Amino acid sequence: MYALIDCNNFYVSCERAFQPELQNRAGVVLSNNDGCAIARSQEAKDKGIKMGEPYFQMKETHKDVWVRSSNYPLYHDIMLRVTSIIRRYFPDQEIYSIDECFCDLSGYEYMDPEELALQLRAELLQCTGIPVCIGVARTKTLSKIANRIAKKKYKERGVFFLSSLEDEHEALKQTEIGDVWGIGRQHAARLINIGVDNAYKFTQLTVGWVQLYMTIVGVRMWRELNGESCIPMEYIRAKKKGIGTSRSFGKAETDLSVMLEALATYTSIAALKLRNQNSVCAKINVFTHTSMFADPKNRYSVGLDLKLEVPTSSTSELIKAAKYLLRRIFKPGYRYQKVGIFLMDIRPDDQVQQSLFDTKVESRGKLITALKAMDSINRKQGKDSVRMAATGYERKWTMKQENLSRGYTTNIRDVLVVKAK
């Protein structure tokens, strides 16, 4: 048996946990740059506010809806609290995303999974303020379906258990094909075309058909929905094979020097992630583009790769390479919306093939030592206490975050003070 624990409207719930005045009211959390809605309260969903709905439109049509800018440090910290409580109940835990985790319930055969799930849910609500729904079933994909039904039909109780084959079939029949984990728009359209509009009908297709049109990925889903577990738990977070960092500018940018500073900043973030997983990268990609909503003749979207002579995790080397690439692809006269970097060809830092023509072997060693010292200072003193000069001083490009909540659990100045009467 597997359990899928999924936080309800997670970002919205995080905001509400510290701002009770937001309870029971329609509200949304906005994407970076306050661009569009990425999390909605139930009340906001009921009003018809869509995922991804642009804020500038919503402002006009829904004046009574509260909004917050996204506050990722807060959400991340709350997630750590939630998962640590879950771990006390079910130690075999895979953290699947910021707001959901799978648990392997093997070994719990003689206990009542439903009862445990109800207890866990109550404790999470009390200790973190975050409401969750829990689905329990024979495979991960079925537990996703169970979770979905818990959210839709048993929200108050918050737990749904597929305990028999009949339950499973009933649940599959209730689940629209496009709502199955792993079926996106393309596959849904093709399936509906041949009359397969729910998950149950999908399980009745031949495995040959599924393999032909949906590859091995589809076959795994098909088997999971038929009760055969074949998507393994991943207890240890795998190292990233690619690391990207990009942001939209607060407003359209035309100045190369400003863009270079922003890019240096994003490169610093990506390089830190690289060092934190003890890796180096051998290839980088820099990209930039104008708004996709601009007049087509004013649109420009471009990216360029660079293979590095010697793989590295050094911020300064990566910044140098990134700036070179941006200078190559930048064309004056456009109003750029975003710039970013993607680190590729990532490998362990203890398996670096030296270059015969590398003249900087010794200085590179010293550089990495210095960077590790920088990382350590920033861990103790707060991020960006020490940073590269190339990341600039004025930072004119920064994101719009006009409705940012406080760092209630991550910044000592923002911790709530409770007064007793």
Add this chain to the structure above:
DNA sequence: TCTGGGGTCCTAGGACCC
């Protein structure tokens, strides 16, 4: 004026090897 930011896996096809 204003529309997010990350990732994963799979397949086909081309370049290249012997």
Add this chain to the structure above:
DNA sequence: TCTGGGGTCCTAGGACCC
């Protein structure tokens, strides 16, 4: 009339996830 058979690696693109 007629021009092999087997690999590997890399890349681009598509589909999906949150």
